[in-house]
Amino acid sequence: MVTTAAMQGNLKASDNPAAAASPKLVKAARDFEALLLESWLEKMNQSFVGESASLDPAHDTLSSLGSQAIASALAARGGIGIANMVLRQLQRRLQTAPDGGQVSQNHAVHELGKVSR
Numbered sequence: 001m002v003t004t005a006a007m008q009g010n011l012k013a014s015d016n017p018a019a020a021a022s023p024k025l026v027k028a029a030r031d032f033e034a035l036l037l038e039s040w041l042e043k044m045n046q047s048f049v050g051e052s053a054s055l056d057p058a059h060d061t062l063s064s065l066g067s068q069a070i071a072s073a074l075a076a077r078g079g080i081g082i083a084n085m086v087l088r089q090l091q092r093r094l095q096t097a098p099d100g101g102q103v104s105q106n107h108a109v110h111e112l113g114k115v116s117r
Helices: 003-008 022-049 056-077 082-095 102-116
Strands: none
Touching: 022 056, 022 082
């Protein structure tokens, strides 16, 4: 079995957008991916749970916390590639920004942070 670390070791810096991005931008992209994954996991869990379980507030809370923990762990370890796709797109825009990317990068982090909340 190939581990994520082994797969990342085979990537060139150009293949890994997180290598050239600021830590704030990487965190915002990963948080964004975690939010999407959490939403998908919640919907998937709801499709398997019957009506009686979804009426229990304790079950809903634990289920939500579990989905959040799984989504955060997945995103922190590379997730399904959404964060990398977001970073690639942002880096293309930052490279063509007239201010050299500094103001645009701060704006991108701010915008991704608003979506992640």
